Amino acid sequence: MxxxxxxxxxxxxxxxxxxxxxxxxxxxxxxxxxxxxxxxxxxxxxxxxxxxxxxxxxxxxxxxxxxxxxxxxxxxxxxxxxxxxxxxxxxxxxxxxxxxxxxxxxxxxxxxxxxxxxxxxxxxxxxxxxxxxxxxxxxxxxxxxxxxxxxxxxxxxxxxxSSGALLHRRAYRLATAKAPLRENLAAALLLAAGWKTSAPLMDPFCGSGTLAIEAALMAGRIAPGKNRRFAFMDWPSYDSKLWQRLVNEAAAAEKTPEAPILASDRDAGAIKLAQANAERAGAAAYIQFTHQAFSAMQPPAQPGWLVCNPPYGVRVTSTHDLRNLYAQLGHVLTALCPAWQVGILCNSSYLVGHTRLKFPRTLSLVNGGIPVTFFMGQVPQP
Ligand SMILES: C[S@@+](CC[C@H](N)C(=O)[O-])C[C@H]1O[C@@H](n2cnc3c(N)ncnc32)[C@H](O)[C@@H]1O
CATH class of the missing domain: 3.30.2130.30 (VC0802-like)
Incomplete structure (x- = not known):
């Protein structure tokens, strides 16, 4: 043992x-x-x-x-x-x-x-x-x-x-847009938000696509470590047959996700990078990428989860007034996403307050050295 x-x-x-x-x-x-x-x-x-x-x-x-x-x-x-x-x-x-x-x-x-x-x-x-x-x-x-x-x-x-390179290095993300999330943090946010892989998932600020790709890996039951090396492979006890058997078992359990995963960003370059990352992760077929501003989002009819980290003005500089962006996000969600679950990663409760949505659950974290909060709530029914 x-x-x-x-x-x-x-x-x-x-x-x-x-x-x-x-x-x-x-x-x-x-x-x-x-x-x-x-x-x-x-x-x-x-x-x-x-x-x-x-x-x-x-x-x-x-x-x-x-x-x-x-x-x-x-x-x-x-x-x-x-x-x-x-x-x-x-x-x-x-x-x-x-x-x-x-x-x-x-x-x-x-x-x-x-x-x-x-x-x-x-x-x-x-x-x-x-x-x-x-x-x-x-x-x-x-x-x-x-x-x-x-x-x-x-x-x-x-x-x-036993791991070697940090586990968030899943060997798919070579290209990063501005302020990417670590893969393991993105996966943790999806789990914290309680996303059910049978429900749609949307990230309208997808950047390099980390949340959508992690969602697709989860929904497709794709083992995150299947394509990389680990430190235990250099141990004298390494059993390569056992490892190969486990990787084969993991591959046999993969499946096509049941619900749509939608990722969009207003930056065309970010969408290109996100698509390239999704290809490398073997998840491109499971994600609909769209180059658009979040205000143009077209959510599927079945309510699902919207999980994102919009710009918050520390790592990503924006000429836009971020308060307006969060206020507009609140309007768009209220109008287009009734009953959706929402998770927003941000460093400022003041900014998130501008959505005028209620976030009864929060999780305090650090992202890229900055203290942040994951705000979780639900868009009210009309
Ligand atoms: C903090 S980054 C998201 C990083 C992403 N989670 C990742 O892992 O790479 C915020 C993203 O929001 C995008 N963005 C900013 N304003 C936007 C808007 N009005 N509509 C859509 N996307 C926007 C930016 O282009 C940027 O890619």
């Missing part, structure tokens, strides 16, 4: 937990005392489930596998205890590795010093020195093996990353 931790963006833990439960993963109950429960979800898994987590999960950032946990209050103790961990199951000592350390309320608080002792311990275990490099999250090729160490109240938890 593997003890795993699905790292997720703070604010998304409950959504990731829900996603994992719906896929049948054995997630642990959130522990209010555990500092680890913030920022992710713990679960136990077989090797196949570890692969499935990377293959299927849409909302986490990466999946860590825990090697061990022990108390350590001094460097010598840290090194000798860490040297006993089962590194051989995970690491190749001749490949570079990166060690990421966080220290919280512990006697060992110097993260570089801790990283040095952990590198020493790995070298002791393999009886050869290891080369330690930086881990660049923006890279997705030739990444080093990543070891994650967390010291909290003198308790040291050591994990190895």
């Amino acid at each position: 593997y003890q795993l931790f699905a790292v997720t963006q703070p604010g998304l833990e409950a959504i990731t937990r829900q996603e994992m439960l719906s896929l049948g993963f054995s997630v642990h109950k959130p522990d209010p005392r555990s500092t680890e429960s913030g920022g992710g979800v713990e679960f136990d898994a077989s090797l196949a489930e570890l692969y499935r987590a990377n293959l299927y999960l849409r909302t986490p950032a990466r999946i860590l596998s825990r090697l061990g946990q022990f108390d350590a209050t001094g460097f010598a103790e840290l090194r000798s205890k860490a040297a006993k961990l089962p590194w051989h199951q995970y690491l190749n000592p001749s490949r570079p590795l990166a060690i990421r350390v966080t220290c919280h309320k512990s006697k060992l608080y110097h993260s570089d010093g801790v990283a040095e002792r952990i590198a020493g311990a790995i070298g002791d275990s393999f009886r050869q020195p290891v080369s330690v490099v930086k881990f660049d999250e923006d890279e997705d090729k030739n990444l080093p093996q990543l070891v994650v160490v967390r010291l909290s109240h003198d308790l040291c938890t050591v994990s190895v990353d």
